Amino acid sequence: MPQFLAQTLNGLTLAGIIFLVSSGFTLVFGVMRVTNLSHGAVYLLGGYTGYSVIGATHNFFYGLVAAAVAMAVFGFLLERTLISWLHRSEMSELLATLGLIYVIDDIALAIWGGSPLTINLPGFLGKSSTLPLAGGIVYPNGRLFILAISVVVAVGLYALLRRTRVGAIIRAGVDDRDMVNALGINVRRVFSLVFTLGALLAGFAGVLGGTVLNLYTGGDSDILLFALAVVIVGGLGSYEGAILGSLVIGLVDNYGTAYFPSVAYSILFLPVIIVLLVKPRGLLGKAST
Amino acid sequence: MLAALQLSRRFTGPVAGVAIAVILVILLQANGFTSTLIVDMLVYAIVAMSLDFLGGYTGLISLGQAGFLGVGAYGVAIAEAHFYPPWAAVGVGLGAVLVLGLVLGVVAVRVKGISFVIITLAMGQVLWGLAFQWVGLSEGDNGIPVSILPSIGPYDLNNALTLRMTVLVVFAVVALLLITFTRSPFGLSLRGIRSNETRLAALGYRTGLHRYLAWVIAVFFTGVAGVLYVFVNGLISPTTMDFSANGFFVLMVVLGGLGSIWGPALGAVVIVLFQQELSIYLDRWQTLMGLTLIAVVLFSPGGLWGALRAAGRRRDALIARLQETS
Known part of the structure; x- marks a missing residue:
């Protein structure tokens, strides 16, 4: 039982990281209809950036902030150049961001090399505590920290989407983009904002992810698959779907790794298949998308 | 001038086809680097053409095609x-x-467009994951070697020349079959699906069935390429079907x-040259390849073939002008 509980916590931690990546991915798709395949590469680049900044400043939190800001700037520039040049052609955007993966991965390989890197958490976060659960299991503080941060971000984003004017515009954009445009709202600025926010979250997740999953060449395609599985399960473009999907995928992947290691990666596909057969638009997907 | 242009319109295609076939047959005679390179190109070209049959004609672009190459090879x-x-x-594969x-x-085929890309990507990654993690079946990262190739009577694939010629013949057969399909009523219906599926369905076409058939054909031919791949390389390992391999085929x-x-x-020829030639001289060849894809998407959506076709159309326009003046 304690072991199962620890695995569940691991799964929730993973779900947290996956959520940080997939929420941006799904919002960008929902509002802009852009499938940014390089989203995973942005995550990886964020992780590497954080690694270097932490190495230079010896401060984990500087690294976390620097990676988030750097990736936000990167995302902003990407949206203003490549994405806007290709606007309104879904497949072209998808293919161009596929090309971008090769570029980002290759440059990351040139700078940070091919061996896996791990980001160490500082002080208290690097230690473990005994939890008052199931007779006291010892669990790393860092993972609880990731879990807590993901919950804070999830609630914060929810409040942004549900309680603010910008959020209302974003939600309206997901429902009916043309109507939002017709109402005289500057959709361009909303696009920029959403894309930048998505990249910021991915960079942020890269540093957090780098503490529990390694940073390595090809790690971006693993994260991308997680994000894709999440949006299939949850529904492309749905924020609540991203939360639900992340929980499902994070837990399934972690139980799979723990209990069925030889097919762990493939077990992820099980919820995806089931959802596709039962509800092809995803559990919380909108009928019109 | 006019006569020369008309000759060019009539004969460029067939002459180029015959010339390429003859050159390939001659180059494939000798063992060595060139023939190995060509065989690689031909195997990848089979996958690329299958992918195009699905993506170019029905609008369903699969990002998991390398996975099916892997299934044929691992089988x-x-x-x-x-x-x-x-x-x-071979039968098992x-x-x-x-x-x-x-x-x-x-x-x-329950989904289209972006969702189709995402789902095939997921399928490809899962197949890769099985090859990588199911060590009991797949030997994991090391891959599985294949050393004995089929033979029947005097036809022996263990003979390198026979194998190379077989690859060439299979390539030609797949290419001609796919071309035939695209020109058949079935192919026309696929194109109709790409441009307006609702309308086609309203006309009474069973569009879902047609998409399904196109998918099965594309997957099967990719598996055929997989069988050839493992015979040519003597080894199949998970790297052959990883994310980046899937991207290469789309590229x-x-x-x-x-x-x-x-x-x-033609794209397969160029990419194999990138992978195997350029990578010798240039460390950052993947960057260049990614930038190439972005540039093609931005500036030349029709690709290399589109550029050739455009040249052909300019020639035809010139013929028409010359005919008017004469």
Whole structure:
């Protein structure tokens, strides 16, 4: 039982990281209809950036902030150049961001090399505590920290989407983009904002992810698959779907790794298949998308 | 001038085709680097053409095609590792990919556009994951070698020349079959699906069935390429079907030109040259390749084949002008 509980916590931690990546991915798709395949590469680049900044400043939190800001700037520039040049052609955007993966991965390989890197958490976060659960299991503080941060971000984003004017515009954009445009709202600025926010979250997740999953060449395609599985399960473009999907995928992947290691990666596909057969638009997907 | 242009319009295609075939046959005679390179190109071209048949004609771009190449190849390798005779192993490889194509097709053709890309990507990654993690079956990262190739009477694939010629013949057969399909009523219906599926369905076409058939054909031919791949390379390992391999095939198709069958074959030639030649001189060849894909998407959506076709159209326009003046 304690072991199962620890695995569940691991799964929730993973779900947290996956959520940080997939929420941006799904919002960008929902509002802009852009499938940014390089989203995973942005995550990886964020992780590497954080690694270097932490190495230079010896401060984990500087690294976390620097990676988030750097990736936000990167995302902003990407949206203003490549994405806007290709606007309104879904497949072209998808293919161009596929090309971008090769570029980002290759440059990351040139700078940070091919061996896996791990980001160490500082002080208290690097230690473990005994939890008052199931007779006291010892669990790393860092993972609880990731879990807590993901919950804070999830609630914060929810409040942004549900309680603010910008959020209302974003939600309206997901429902009916043309109507939002017709109402005289500057959709361009909303696009920029959403894309930048998505990249910021991915960079942020890269540093957090780098503490529990390694940073390595090809790690971006693993994260991308997680994000894709999440949006299939949850529904492309749905924020609540991203939360639900992340929980499902994070837990399934972690139980799979723990209990069925030889097919762990493939077990992820099980919820995806089931959802596709039962509800092809995803559990919380909108009928019109 | 006019006569020369008209000759060019009439004969460029056939002459180029025959010339390329003759050159390939001659180059494939000798063992060595060039023939190895060409065989690689031909095997990848089969995958690229299958992918184009699906993506270019029905609008369903699969980002998981390398996975099916892997299934064909692993089918052969695993069967041989379990002491099946070589021909039976070929049957296992092709059978496995056909069954998988039939089954996964039910899921895949339920969606279109972006969702289709995402789902095929997920399928490809899962197949890769099985090859990588199911060590008991797949030997994991090391891959499985295949050393005994099929033979019947004097026809012996263990002979390198016979194998190379077989690859060439299979390539030609697949290419001609796919071209025939695209020109048949079935192919026309696929194009109709790409431009306006609702309308086609309203006209009474069973569009879902047509998409399903196109998927099965594309998956099966990719599996055929997989069988050839493992015979040519003597080894199948998970890297052959990883994310970046899936991207390479899409790159071949887009670079060559979606919806032209021959274009993606040309794309395969270029990408294999990138991978195997340019990588010797340039460390950052992947960057260059990614930038190439972005540039093609931005500036030349028709790809290389589209550029050739444009040149052909300019010639035809010139012919028309000259005919008017004379």
